[in-house]
Amino acid sequence: ETGVTQTPRHLVMGMTNKKSLKCEQHLGHNAMYWYKQSAKKPLELMFVYNFKEQTENNSVPSRFSPECPNSSHLFLHLHTLQPEDSALYLCASSFRDIPTYEQYFGPGTRLTVT
Amino acid sequence: QQQVKQSPQSLIVQKGGISIINCAYENTAFDYFPWYQQFPGKGPALLIAIRPDVSEKKEGRFTISFNKSAKQFSLHIMDSQPGDSATYFCAASDSNSGYALNFGKGTSLLVTP
Numbered sequence: 001e002t003g004v005t006q007t008p009r010h011l012v013m014g015m016t017n018k019k020s021l022k023c024e025q026h027l028g029h030n031a032m033y034w035y036k037q038s039a040k041k042p043l044e045l046m047f048v049y050n051f052k053e054q055t056e057n058n059s060v061p062s063r064f065s066p067e068c069p070n071s072s073h074l075f076l077h078l079h080t081l082q083p084e085d086s087a088l089y090l091c092a093s094s095f096r097d098i099p100t101y102e103q104y105f106g107p108g109t110r111l112t113v114t
Numbered sequence: 115q116q117q118v119k120q121s122p123q124s125l126i127v128q129k130g131g132i133s134i135i136n137c138a139y140e141n142t143a144f145d146y147f148p149w150y151q152q153f154p155g156k157g158p159a160l161l162i163a164i165r166p167d168v169s170e171k172k173e174g175r176f177t178i179s180f181n182k183s184a185k186q187f188s189l190h191i192m193d194s195q196p197g198d199s200a201t202y203f204c205a206a207s208d209s210n211s212g213y214a215l216n217f218g219k220g221t222s223l224l225v226t227p
Contacts, residue, residue: 105157
């Protein structure tokens with residue numbers, strides 16, 4: 001596996017379900033990100049992890065809970081979501097201490113909340 | 115408040131033509147301006163990026179033009195090809211605020227044969 005992988009690629013869940021999205025990066029990066037991509041909207045940064053430590057949380061509702069057990073893996077735990085949470089959830093990674101800011105994105109998880 | 119404004123929302127160009135996408139920003143602290151390309155079913159991928167110390171950067175058929183005084187930057191795709199059909203996002207970040215990228219809303223480009 002190379003680059004940034006995400007599983008599952010598609011997820012349909014009810015509003016009362018609990019599910020998790022998984023992201024893995026094989027690039028040796030030390031920063032990982034969760035983004036939400038909705039139609040007609042800019043990519044929205046949700047969470048940033050730097051060396052496994054969460055450094056940013058852009059006012060994301062508590063029904064989204066991130067977890068970063070190590071610098072290669074990132075999870076997004078979901079519970080009691082709303083239909084408006086349906087979107088493409090993208091994971092990205094980068095080198096924190098190189099000032100190029102190039103972020104490598106995974107293919108995303110297409111989430112549908114019914 | 116959207117920090118980077120992108121236009122047009124969609125663009126149709128004939129094969130061989132020039133595609134031009136524009137972005138504007140307000141925050142003068144921004145010091146890194148990348149363009150990302152996204153194909154259906156894929157995540158965005160970095161296409162080309164520029165810093166404000168230069169006014170233009172060219173990589174193959176892709177050129178970024180940067181106007182610091184106007185706080186605008188644009189992507190030009192020369193000799194556009196059907197394979198360039200994708201969604202393009204401009205972004206900007208400020209080294210003082212870490213590494214958060216502020217994205218535009220995206221431009222859907224269709225290059226017709």
